[in-house]
Amino acid sequence: MAKKKEEVVRGAEVTSDGSRAINKFRISDAIMMIIIVLLCATCVLPFIHIAAKSISGNSYVVAKQIAFWPKGINFDAYVSIFKDGSLTYSMGYSVWVTLIFTLLGMIVCTCAAYPLSKKRLKGKTVITFLLMFPMYFGAGLIPAYLLMSDLKLLDTMWVLILPLIYSPYNMLIMKTFFQANIPDSLEESAFLDGATNFQILWHIVLPLSKSILATLSLFYAVGRWNSYADNKFYVRTESLEMIQYKLSQLVSSASEAQTASLSEAAAVTSTPEVLQAAAIMFVTLPIICIYPFLQKYFVKGVMVGAVKG
Amino acid sequence: MSKAKKRGKEIVTTISWKKALKRDWQLYLMLIFPLVMVFVFNYAAYPGLRMVFMDYKPAKGYDGSEWVGMETFIKIFKDKDFIKSLKNSIVFNFANLAVTFPMPIILALMLNELRYPKFKKVTQTILYLPHFLSWVIIGSVAYTMFRPSTGLVNVALMNMGLIEEGIPFLTEKWHWAVTYLLIGVWQGMGWGTIIYLAAITSISGELYEAAMIDGANRWKRMWHITLPGIKGTVVTLLIMNLGRLMGSDYERLDQFGNSRVKDFQYQLAIYIYEKGLAGGKFSMATAVGLFQSVVGLILVLASDKVAKKLGEDGLL
Numbered sequence: 066m067a068k069k070k071e072e073v074v075r076g077a078e079v080t081s082d083g084s085r086a087i088n089k090f091r092i093s094d095a096i097m098m099i100i101i102v103l104l105c106a107t108c109v110l111p112f113i114h115i116a117a118k119s120i121s122g123n124s125y126v127v128a129k130q131i132a133f134w135p136k137g138i139n140f141d142a143y144v145s146i147f148k149d150g151s152l153t154y155s156m157g158y159s160v161w162v163t164l165i166f167t168l169l170g171m172i173v174c175t176c177a178a179y180p181l182s183k184k185r186l187k188g189k190t191v192i193t194f195l196l197m198f199p200m201y202f203g204a205g206l207i208p209a210y211l212l213m214s215d216l217k218l219l220d221t222m223w224v225l226i227l228p229l230i231y232s233p234y235n236m237l238i239m240k241t242f243f244q245a246n247i248p249d250s251l252e253e254s255a256f257l258d259g260a261t262n263f264q265i266l267w268h269i270v271l272p273l274s275k276s277i278l279a280t281l282s283l284f285y286a287v288g289r290w291n292s293y294a295d296n297k298f299y300v301r302t303e304s305l306e307m308i309q310y311k312l313s314q315l316v317s318s319a320s321e322a323q324t325a326s327l328s329e330a331a332a333v334t335s336t337p338e339v340l341q342a343a344a345i346m347f348v349t350l351p352i353i354c355i356y357p358f359l360q361k362y363f364v365k366g367v368m369v370g371a372v373k374g
Numbered sequence: 375m376s377k378a379k380k381r382g383k384e385i386v387t388t389i390s391w392k393k394a395l396k397r398d399w400q401l402y403l404m405l406i407f408p409l410v411m412v413f414v415f416n417y418a419a420y421p422g423l424r425m426v427f428m429d430y431k432p433a434k435g436y437d438g439s440e441w442v443g444m445e446t447f448i449k450i451f452k453d454k455d456f457i458k459s460l461k462n463s464i465v466f467n468f469a470n471l472a473v474t475f476p477m478p479i480i481l482a483l484m485l486n487e488l489r490y491p492k493f494k495k496v497t498q499t500i501l502y503l504p505h506f507l508s509w510v511i512i513g514s515v516a517y518t519m520f521r522p523s524t525g526l527v528n529v530a531l532m533n534m535g536l537i538e539e540g541i542p543f544l545t546e547k548w549h550w551a552v553t554y555l556l557i558g559v560w561q562g563m564g565w566g567t568i569i570y571l572a573a574i575t576s577i578s579g580e581l582y583e584a585a586m587i588d589g590a591n592r593w594k595r596m597w598h599i600t601l602p603g604i605k606g607t608v609v610t611l612l613i614m615n616l617g618r619l620m621g622s623d624y625e626r627l628d629q630f631g632n633s634r635v636k637d638f639q640y641q642l643a644i645y646i647y648e649k650g651l652a653g654g655k656f657s658m659a660t661a662v663g664l665f666q667s668v669v670g671l672i673l674v675l676a677s678d679k680v681a682k683k684l685g686e687d688g689l690l
Contacts, residue, residue, distance in 0.1 A: 090489075093592060097484045098493070104481070105500040107560060111515045114526050118518075129529045177408035180401035187394035196408055199416035202671050205663025207650045208422025212415070231411040262400040291508035294624050298651060309510045313629065316514040338524065345514050349507070356506055360499055363506075367568045 112349065119143070119342035126339050142343035151303075152311060152347060159308040162225055163289045170230040170285040171278065177236045179266055182243035200233035206298065213299055224299045225307065229289070235281050238366060242277040243270065280366030283359050290352075312348045316341060426661040432654060446661045456662060459645035462638055466551075467619045470558055475615060477559050478566025479608065483596055485567060486574050501564025513629030516557055520544050542634075550635040558626075569611065570604055577603035613681045617674040620666055642666055 113133045118126055122137025130136060146152050180186055181193055203209075209228070218224040247270055255265050271278070296310035395402065426446050428439045450456045481501070488494040504512065519526050522540030531537045543553045581599050590598065622643035631639045642662065650659025 091592075094487075094489060097487060101481075101484060101488070101497050101501075104563070105497050108500050108503050108564075111519050111526075115515065115518055129524060132526065132530070173408050173411055176404040176406075180398070180405050183398075183401065185389075186398060186401060187389060187391060192405060192409070196412055199412055201674055202667050203663075204416070204419035204423055205660055205667060206646050207656050207660040207663065208419040208425070210651060211422050211656075212419045216414070227411075228415045231408050231415070236408070262398060287506060291506075291510075292625060293508070293510060294628070297628075298647075309508050312514065313510040316510070316517065341514070342518065345511065345518070349511050352506055352511075353503075356503060357499060360502055363502075364568055367565075368572055 112346075112353070115342045115345050115349075118339060119346045121339065123336045123339055126336060142339045143347070145340060146343055146347055152308065152344060154304070155306065155308045155311045156347075156351075158304070159290065162222060162307060163286050166226045166230060166289045167282050167285040169226065170232065170235070171282055173231045174235050174239055174281060174285075175266075175271075177231070178239035178243060179270065181236075182240045182247075184249075196231075196236065197233050210298060219299055220301050220305065222305055225289075225295055225305075228295075232285070232288075235284055238284075239274075239277060239281060242274060246277075247273060276362070276365055280362045283362055284366060287352075308348055312344055315344055423660065423664055425657050426664055428657055430657040430660075432656060446657045447665075450658050450661050450665075453658070455640070455645060455649070456658075458637075459640050459642050459662075463622050463641040464619070466555075466638070466641060467621065469551075469555055471615055471619070473555050474559050474562055474566075475612065477563040479570055479604070481563055482567040482570035482574065482604075483600060486571060486600065487592065487596075498564065498567075501567070503564070504561040505565035507561075509623075509625040509629045512557065512561060516553070516630070517544060520553065544630065545632060545634045547635045547638045550630070551638050554630050554638075557630075570607060573604040573607040574600060609684060610681060613677040613684075617670070617677040619673055620670040622666070 110133065114131070117133055117135040118131050119142055120138050120140060121131045121135040122139060125131055125136040177196055181189060181196070183189070186192075204212075213219050213224055213228070218227065251269060252265050255269055260268075290307075291309060293307060293310040293313055296306050300306055389397075425436065425439070427441055427443060428436070429442045429445075430436070430439045485494060485498065488497075507515075517525070520528070520543035522528055522542050522545060525540070525543070527543070528537070528540035532540065541549060543549050577599065581603075582595055585595050585599060620642075622641050624643035624647060627639055627641055627644050631644070646659045646663055646666075649655045649662075653659075
């Protein structure tokens with residue numbers, strides 16, 4: 066209680082230098098804080114519930130006794146997942162695909178954004194139009210599918226990587242950043258000193274753009290990591306499926322027929338419900354763990370992107 | 375200064391291709407990579423659209439299939455499934471916009487009024503989280519929470535004695551519609567605030583000071599200063615969203631789909647997948663996709679025009 070009071074005082078101090086502060090704590094403050102805390106709870110509690118379920122004893126889960134605190138703690142479900150191996154394999158594979166995708170995506174994005182950020186580039190308008198048009202008009206699923214088939218990409222790892230590495234949206238963000246944050250004079254002087262375009266990009270522009278490089282890498286990585294529709298459309302071989310798609314199959318089979326589709330050996334120790342909760346946690350944890358560190362970069366990216374697009 | 379500017383302008387307007395290539399060949403070299411990518415993976419798919427004028431059979435290919443003119447379009451507009459998916463898409467997209475759009479504004483206004491920076495920072499971090507989760511995770515979490523007999527929400531409500539049997543949040547179409555839309559609100563509410571919070575910080579502090587001296591209370595300041603201050607952003611975003619009204623998110627629909635809510639969940643993306651890729655009616659699915667793309671493009675162009683007329687930046 067005393068601590069809370071102290072916080073209140075400190076809070077008032079911090080804001081009292083800003084012009085918007087009124088130093089009295091009002092009921093409206095309390096109401097807003099309660100609303101916001103409740104909204105936060107809707108973001109956090111479901112995951113606590115699932116985490117608790119995933120390490121609880123089967124009988125407690127079947128008896129619907131688990132809310133936010135595990136009972137009969139055991140890690141059988143996770144052991145099953147590791148023993149079964151298909152999810153762990155898929156996790157490693159997804160990380161690999163995401164890494165290649167992000168690396169190639171950043172290269173192609175820079176290759177487009179840097180030249181187009183130059184006002185002097187001849188033919189800039191036409192090239193920009195060519196590179197932006199696909200964002201506003203897509204050919205649709207079937208022509209894309211037949212194209213992948215013609216390119217002999219169906220059912221390969223590359224069908225999950227190549228079609229999406231060039232993203233008009235990310236290119237636009239990067240281009241806007243270059244135009245707004247890299248002063249022309251800097252490059253001009255380097256140019257006069259005899260530096261080539263490559264040298265200027267590598268030694269001057271990219272080191273000055275670390276924040277946007279980080280942001281866009283994250284956009285690429287999270288985008289690839291989260292989507293699964295192309296797995297469903299283009300990939301048949303199980304070993305080429307990414308983890309989100311694996312989870313989606315696991316959960317949908319569990320919700321329709323009430324049986325989890327991990328191997329039978331795994332299903333013996335845990336009920337489908339516990340196993341499913343563990344699988345959800347297994348896939349969600351990596352994101353939740355790295356998320357707090359990445360979040361600020363995303364915010365920056367949205368700010369830059371908000372300028373246009 | 376003016377001389378340098380003039381010189382710069384001269385270079386832009388009068389340089390020949392030969393000179394431009396000599397000076398910037400490295401830039402053009404770089405551009406080859408993205409251009410190859412869009413041509414191979416985007417533009418190369420456009421010729422495939424000609425199948426809307428054919429009765430395309432996967433086994434026969436483009437050369438073996440018959441040309442049928444506009445017949446495919448007549449067929450889809452007579453197709454009850456298409457009409458249903460189109461209706462559902464439009465209704466749900468409008469409803470989605472109506473419930474999803476205001477929430478970030480309200481939330482941003484509240485976050486802006488918060489007095490404890492630390493509390494604000496932590497809650498913001500938490501509220502952004504759903505934006506980073508895939509629809510697979512959101513869908514599986516939703517089913518875990520909302521299943522009629524074992525979902526936590528229903529179990530809790532039953533234990534409290536408020537209901538006698540589980541509410542079919544995701545297994546009865548009207549309940550499903552509400553849940554589906556609210557989960558959309560939940561997913562986007564925190565993330566959407568970023569742009570408004572940025573707009574709010576650019577409002578001059580003097581305005582608030584002056585208002586306070588004049589005795590305006592919090593609500594009056596919110597209403598007369600903050601809201602007018604972010605009006606431009608609101609209008610721009612609203613118009614941008616209008617441009618997306620013909621869209622259809624396959625992953626979101628797929629994750630929340632089940633046999634009992636098909637009546638509402640059957641929207642354009644599902645139609646295209648089920649009729650086309652799964653059902654083999656390639657021409658019809660492509661025609662629907664083309665219809666969707668064309669209407670989408672028209673909406674984007676129209677909303678850009680409206681934005682520019684209203685004195686906003688526009689999108690293009």
